[in-house]
C-alpha cells in the first residue's frame with residue numbers, strides 16, 4: 001500500500017496547507033475533469049489558463065463543474081505589463097526585449113510559468129497538449145534550479161498494483177530530461193530520485209545501471225556509471241548505492257548472489273539510474289507496457305518550484321494524480 005499511503009499523506013499535507021496549481025491547457029477535457037475532482041476534494045485550487053468563456057463553455061460541454069477555479073487568460077490579465085517587465089529582467093542576459101517577452105507571455109506555457117514566478121500560483125502542471133520540451137523549457141529559463149543543484153533532472157515513480165494491496169513501488173531516473181548526463185549529473189539525479197522515492201514510501205536502494213556488473217564488462221560507459229555511483233556515495237554516504245550493475249544483478253537475488261554477493265543493494269534495488277535518456281525512456285516504458293507498472297511522472301527534480309509535465313497521451317486520472325504530486329512538492 002506504499003503509494004496509497006504516499007498519496008494520502010500528500011492530500012493531508014495539502015488539506016493542512018492548501019496550494020494553487022496552474023494548468024496551462026485550461027480547455028482540455030482531461031484537465032477540466034481533473035480540476036473538477038480537485039475542487040470537489042477541496043484541497044487544491046486549480047488556476048486554468050484560457051479564455052474564461054471558452055473554459056466555462058468547454059466545462060459545460062463536457063459536463064464538469066469547475067466553479068471555484070480561477071480562470072486567467074493572457075489577453076485579459078490585469079498585471080500583464082508587470083509580467084512582461086519581469087520576464088525582460090529575468091532574461092536580460094539574453095537581451096530579451098519587451099516585444100518578444102509579450103509574445104512569450106501570451107502563450108499558455110510561458111504565461112503559466114510566469115504566474116508561478118510572480119507567486120500567483122505555487123506550482124504548475126502542463127503538457128496535455130504541449131510537448132515535454134515546450135513545457136519544461138520555460139521552467140528551466142524562468143524558475144531555474146534550486147540552490148545547491150547544478151541541473152534539473154527527473155524521475156518516474158512506477159507502481160505495480162497488487163491484489164493483496166502490497167504494491168510494488170520503484171523510482172527511475174532520468175527518463176525524460178537530460179539526454180546524456182555526465183557523472184556528476186548522474187549522481188545528482190540518483191540522489192534526487194532516491195529522495196523523491198521516499199515520499200512514496202520507498203526505502204531507497206539505488207542501482208546505477210549498465211551492461212556490466214562491478215567490472216565484469218569494459219568500456220567508457222561502464223566507467224561512467226561506476227564513477228557516478230562513487231560520486232553519489234560520496235555525496236550521500238547515508239544512502240544505499242551500488243554501481244555499476246546489470247539490471248538482473250540489481251533486481252534478482254539469485255543473480256546477485258552469483259555476480260556480487262557482498263553488495264547490500266544488488267538483488268533488492270528499487271531506485272534505478274539509467275546511463276542516458278535512451279536507456280531511461282525505453283526502460284520505464286518497458287516496465288509500463290510489459291510489466292504492468294503505472295508510471296507517475298516525469299517528476300522534475302531540482303527546480304525552484306514544482307513544475308511537472310504530462311504525457312500527451314495522459315488520461316484525467318493521471319492529471320489528477322500528477323496535480324496532487326506536484327502541489328505536494330511545494331516547499332513550505
Ligand SMILES: CC(C)(COP(=O)(O)OP(=O)(O)OC[C@H]1O[C@@H](n2cnc3c(N)ncnc32)[C@H](O)[C@@H]1OP(=O)(O)O)[C@@H](O)C(=O)NCCC(=O)NCCS
Nearest residue numbers: 132133136137140141145150151152153175176177178179
Ligand atoms: C529539457 C530540454 C527541452 C532543454 O532543451 P533546450 O530548451 O533546447 O535547452 P537549451 O540548451 O536551449 O537550454 C535552455 C535553457 O535551459 C537550461 N537547461 C537546459 N537543460 C537543463 C537542465 N537539465 N537543467 C537545468 N537547466 C537546463 C539552459 O541552461 C538554458 O538556460 P538559459 O536559457 O537561461 O541559458 C532538452 O534537454 C530536451 O529536449 N530533453 C529531452 C526531452 C524529451 O524529449 N523527453 C522525452 C519525452 S518524456
